[in-house]
Amino acid sequence: xxxxxxxxxxxxxxxxxxxxxxxxxxxxxxxxxxxxxxxxxxxxxxxxxxxxxxxxxxxxxxxxxxxxxxxxxxxxxxxxxxxxxxxxxxxxxxxxxxxxxxxxxxxxxxxxxxxxxxxxxxxxxxxxxxxxxxxxxxxxxxxxxxxxxxxxxxxxxxxxxxxxxxxxxxxxxxxxxxxxxxxxxxxxxxxxxxxxxxxxxxxxxxxxxxxxxxxxxxxxxxxxxxxxxxxxxxxxxxxxxxxxxxxxxxxxxxxxxxxxxxxx
Amino acid sequence: xxxxxxxxxxxxxxxxxxxxxxxxxxxxxxxxxxxxxxxxxxxxxxxxxxxxxxxxxxxxxxxxxxxxxxxxxxxxxxxxxxxxxxxxxxxxxxxxxxxxxxxxxxxxxxxxxxxxxxxxxxxxxxxxxxxxxxxxxxxxxxxxxxxxxxxxxxxxx
Numbered sequence: 016x017x018x019x020x021x022x023x024x025x026x027x028x029x030x031x032x033x034x035x036x037x038x039x040x041x042x043x044x045x046x047x048x049x050x051x052x053x054x055x056x057x058x059x060x061x062x063x064x065x066x067x068x069x070x071x072x073x074x075x076x077x078x079x080x081x082x083x084x085x086x087x088x089x090x091x092x093x094x095x096x097x098x099x100x101x102x103x104x105x106x107x108x109x110x111x112x113x114x115x116x117x118x119x120x121x122x123x124x125x126x127x128x129x130x131x132x133x134x135x136x137x138x139x140x141x142x143x144x145x146x147x148x149x150x151x152x153x154x155x156x157x158x159x160x161x162x163x164x165x166x167x168x169x170x171x172x173x174x175x176x177x178x179x180x181x182x183x184x185x186x187x188x189x190x191x192x193x194x195x196x197x198x199x200x201x202x203x204x205x206x207x208x209x210x211x212x213x214x215x216x217x218x219x220x221x222x223x224x225x226x227x228x229x230x231x232x233x234x235x236x237x238x239x240x241x242x243x244x245x246x247x248x249x250x251x252x253x254x255x256x257x258x259x260x261x262x263x264x265x266x267x268x269x270x271x272x273x274x275x276x277x278x279x
Numbered sequence: 280x281x282x283x284x285x286x287x288x289x290x291x292x293x294x295x296x297x298x299x300x301x302x303x304x305x306x307x308x309x310x311x312x313x314x315x316x317x318x319x320x321x322x323x324x325x326x327x328x329x330x331x332x333x334x335x336x337x338x339x340x341x342x343x344x345x346x347x348x349x350x351x352x353x354x355x356x357x358x359x360x361x362x363x364x365x366x367x368x369x370x371x372x373x374x375x376x377x378x379x380x381x382x383x384x385x386x387x388x389x390x391x392x393x394x395x396x397x398x399x400x401x402x403x404x405x406x407x408x409x410x411x412x413x414x415x416x417x418x419x420x421x422x423x424x425x426x427x428x429x430x431x432x433x434x435x436x
Contacts (some may be wrong), residue, residue: 061331149308150308153308263361
C-alpha cells in the first residue's frame, strides 16, 4: 500500500512539474514575443498588410453571423433582466444590470469565445501543421522570420478583432435594451443613451477594452505556443484540444481577475 | 554533383567564408496559404522593406523565365511536382544567395527523369544562377550521364 501511495505521489509530482515547466516555457515565449513589439523592423509593410488581412478574416468576415447570435442573445437576456427586475421591484437597476452584467462582462467573454472557437482553433491547427510540414524551417531558410511574418500579424489582428467585436456586441446590446425597454417605440433615444451612459462609466469602458485586448493576446499566443509542440500528425488534434482548453482557462482566469479588480 | 557527405563539408566551408546558401529540398516546402508567385516574392519583399505587391512583378518574371508563369496564382497543393520544383528554384533565386544547393532532386521529382529536367530548367535560368550544387546519391550518378562530369551552371563536386 505504501508503495502504491509512493507511486501516486510520484506521478502527481511529475504531472505538476510537467505543467510548471510548460507554463514557464509559455512565459518565456510570451516575453520573447512581447519584446519583438519594440523592434522597428517588425513594422514592415508586409506585416501591416497581414494585420489588415487578419482583421478582415477575424472581425469582418463573420460579422453577419456574429450580429445574429449576439442580437438574439442580447434580446433574450435583456428581456429576462427587464422582466425579473420588474418582478422584484428593481426597475431602477435595469440599466445597471444591462451595462454591468451584459455589456461589461458577458458580451466581451462571448465575443472572445466566438473568436477563440473560430480563429484560435484554426491558428492552433495551422501552427501545428506548419511545424510538421517544416514550413517554418522553409520560411526561415528563405530569410522570412516566422515570428514576425506569421505570429505578430495574428497577434495584432486578433486582439483588435476582439475589441471591435466586443464594442459591436455592446452596441447591439444597447439597441436591444432600448427596443425592450421602450417596446419598440422610437423617439426616446436621447434620454435612453443618457441613462445608459450614467450606468456605464468610462473606467468600466476602459476595463472592457483592456480585457478584450488581453483575451485577444491569449487567443493567439496560447494556440501558437501549443501548436509548436506537435511532433507527429496524430498529435495535431491533441495539441488543438490542449490549446483550446488552455485558451478557455486563460479567458476565464482573466475574466475573474478583472472582475475582482473592478470590485475591490 | 556531390554526395551528401561531401556536400556537408563544402557547405560548412562556404558558410565559414560568409557565403549565403539557398537550399532547394523536399523538406523545405512552399508556404501552403500563399500562391506560387507570393512564395517567390515574399523573402525578397521582406529583405528590401517593400510590400508584397512591389515584389510580385519580379517573381512573375522569374516564373515566366522558368516556363511556369501559368502557375503564378496557384497554391502548393495545386502544383505538379515539376512546377513545384520550378517555384522553389525561383524562390531560392529571389533570395539573392551566392550559392544554390539542390538537395536530392529525386525526392522532389519522383515521377520524372529528373536530371534532364533540372538541367533544362537551370539552363533557362542561367542568367540568375551563381554557383549551383546538386547533392545526390552516388547510385544516381549514371542518371546524369556526362553532365555529372561537366563544369557549368549545374556545378559539380
